[in-house]
Amino acid sequence: xxxxxxxxxxxxxxxxxxxxxxxxxxxxxxxxxxxxxxxxxxxxxxxxxxxxxxxxxxxxxxxxxxxxxxxxxxxxxxxxxxxxxxxxxxxxxxxxxxxxxxxxxxxxxxxxxxxxxxxxxxxxxxxxxxxxxxxxxxxxxxxxxxxxxxxxxxxxxxxxxxxxxxxxxxxxxxxxxxxxxxxxxxxxx
Amino acid sequence: xxxxxxxxxxxxxxxxxxxxxxxxxxxxxxxxxxxxxxxxxxxxxxxxxxxxxxxxxxxxxxxxxxxxxxxxxxxxxxxxxxxxxxxxxxxxxxxxxxxxxxxxxxxxxxxxxxxxxxxxxxxxxxxxxxxxxxxxxxxxxxxxxxxxxxxxxxxxxxxxxxxxxxxxxxxxxxxxxxxxxxxxxxxxxxxxxxxxxxxxxxxxxxxxxxxxxxxxxxxxxxxxxxxxxxxxxxxxxxxxxxxxxxxxxxxxxxxxxxxxxxxxxxxxxxxxxxxxxxxxxxxxxxxxxxxxxxxxxxxxxxxxxxxxxxxxxxxxxxxxxxxxxxxxxxxxxxxxxxxxxxxxxxxxxxxxxxxxxxxxxxxxx
Numbered sequence: 001x002x003x004x005x006x007x008x009x010x011x012x013x014x015x016x017x018x019x020x021x022x023x024x025x026x027x028x029x030x031x032x033x034x035x036x037x038x039x040x041x042x043x044x045x046x047x048x049x050x051x052x053x054x055x056x057x058x059x060x061x062x063x064x065x066x067x068x069x070x071x072x073x074x075x076x077x078x079x080x081x082x083x084x085x086x087x088x089x090x091x092x093x094x095x096x097x098x099x100x101x102x103x104x105x106x107x108x109x110x111x112x113x114x115x116x117x118x119x120x121x122x123x124x125x126x127x128x129x130x131x132x133x134x135x136x137x138x139x140x141x142x143x144x145x146x147x148x149x150x151x152x153x154x155x156x157x158x159x160x161x162x163x164x165x166x167x168x169x170x171x172x173x174x175x176x177x178x179x180x181x182x183x184x185x186x187x188x189x
Numbered sequence: 190x191x192x193x194x195x196x197x198x199x200x201x202x203x204x205x206x207x208x209x210x211x212x213x214x215x216x217x218x219x220x221x222x223x224x225x226x227x228x229x230x231x232x233x234x235x236x237x238x239x240x241x242x243x244x245x246x247x248x249x250x251x252x253x254x255x256x257x258x259x260x261x262x263x264x265x266x267x268x269x270x271x272x273x274x275x276x277x278x279x280x281x282x283x284x285x286x287x288x289x290x291x292x293x294x295x296x297x298x299x300x301x302x303x304x305x306x307x308x309x310x311x312x313x314x315x316x317x318x319x320x321x322x323x324x325x326x327x328x329x330x331x332x333x334x335x336x337x338x339x340x341x342x343x344x345x346x347x348x349x350x351x352x353x354x355x356x357x358x359x360x361x362x363x364x365x366x367x368x369x370x371x372x373x374x375x376x377x378x379x380x381x382x383x384x385x386x387x388x389x390x391x392x393x394x395x396x397x398x399x400x401x402x403x404x405x406x407x408x409x410x411x412x413x414x415x416x417x418x419x420x421x422x423x424x425x426x427x428x429x430x431x432x433x434x435x436x437x438x439x440x441x442x443x444x445x446x447x448x449x450x451x452x453x454x455x456x457x458x459x460x461x462x463x464x465x466x467x468x469x470x471x472x473x474x475x476x477x478x479x480x481x482x483x484x485x486x487x488x489x490x491x492x493x494x495x496x497x498x499x500x501x502x503x504x505x506x507x508x509x510x511x512x513x514x515x516x517x518x519x520x521x522x523x524x525x526x527x528x529x530x531x532x533x534x535x536x537x538x539x540x541x542x543x544x545x546x547x548x549x550x551x552x553x554x
Contacts (some may be wrong), residue, residue, distance in 0.1 A: 074346055079257070104349055106354070137455075140410075143286065169258075
């Protein structure tokens with residue numbers, strides 16, 4: 001028998017609702033999956049953990065995956081994708097609802113201070129002592145996990161610091177993860 | 190009074206509100222002592238130190254949140270409930286999870302407040318304002334280069350999704366500022382923090398500050414927070430926004446300069462030097478700013494044109510303030526004669542500023 005949750009989106013499309021202002025969805029993202037079974041499994045896992053997610057039809061710009069997607073709070077992408085990985089249903093693709101063609105940042109700015117190296121990814125900057133390989137500062141970013149990530153990572157080496165992917169929650173955490181990986185790459189070169 | 194709303198990086202930290210004090214390098218709110226690190230505690234520490242030095246006060250609403258957004262939701266709900274019953278002259282919103290529907294509820298409350306406070310947004314609150322299409326509600330945004338690119342990108346829902354062709358333009362700050370205004374994604378003023386700090390509005394760049402320069406400041410977490418804290422207090426104290434912003438840029442840089450920073454310097458080392466930096470910068474401005482501790486006789490002696498404020502108070506309170514309180518500070522006079530100290534300070538500083546503008550333009554002519 002098909003779980004009830006799978007029909008939620010049908011119920012919603014069946015009734016008229018107030019028109020939504022474009023900005024109402026500015027903080028929502030879309031998770032794209034290989035097949036409907038994964039969508040159902042992912043929806044159940046996320047709802048059980050208390051997230052506000054909805055199953056819906058994909059926008060025309062999304063050309064991969066099945067004919068259902070999950071709408072979710074975009075800012076929490078890092079934590080949500082982590083959960084889905086652990087559940088064995090990682091999404092094929094994650095895109096913002098309002099602009100599905102946007103891609104995550106892939107540009108790094110690198111500043112060499114001599115003893116220290118700073119890498120910036122989007123709004124996040126991570127600085128390491130090149131000799132001691134210690135994380136000495138984290139700056140930028142406006143999501144509430146940034147101060148928490150900084151407190152957890154500063155003073156640790158790039159080998160022993162917890163990964164933002166593991167302890168972060170938000171897109172700022174995701175940007176910091178990219179800066180962290182780039183620092184590791186730069187310091188191993 | 191200035192009010193700051195933001196988060197503390199702990200899941201156990203309760204929703205807390207109260208006057209903020211600076212005690213032995215810790216923040217004290219109600220009876221809770223709070224260590225200072227980056228984020229809202231850094232902003233509050235800089236604001237508390239600045240307010241202490243100038244004899245002003247500030248209030249905060251704080252909640253614990255490590256990125257799950259649970260604390261932020263509680264704080265949004267609390268603010269939408271209590272703010273209609275409060276009267277803050279200035280409000281600074283900081284590290285809150287950017288959640289559009291919650292920001293829209295808050296924006297409805299702020300938009301209906303009369304008189305409308307001066308509204309400042311930084312960090313997640315600035316993201317939420319842009320995502321909600323409500324940037325123009327705010328008087329000041331304080332982005333860094335990455336965040337400015339996000340404001341300039343009309344498509345991006347978060348800095349993480351800023352398009353590459355815009356990110357590549359980080360050295361073209363004026364173009365990005367212009368683009369942010371074109372798409373309605375900037376506050377009335379922008380303070381762009383970076384190697385050079387920019388103050389701009391929809392008409393263009395108003396001023397820049399790039400000295401003293403310390404390249405390491407960019408790497409230090411919290412230097413943007415301290416700048417937002419300082420400017421919030423100066424604006425709340427009655428300094429005109431443009432002047433307050435340019436002064437705050439200098440204060441933050443001078444404090445950094447005194448800390449002899451390296452990329453490994455921690456923000457508390459810079460906060461310690463804010464009082465000295467304030468003295469340097471505000472003395473450099475010929476102490477044009479009047480604080481609650483300034484004696485009425487000193488105000489009238491230095492700025493004769495402010496006498497009309499005291500004449501007006503005489504009519505309002507039925508007491509000749511200049512006869513019976515000439516040697517009192519503004520604070521003591523307000524307590525004794527029962528007038529609103531903050532609005533009087535704003536009036537006095539506004540008159541002084543207008544007078545200086547007039548003198549400056551006549552000098553140019």
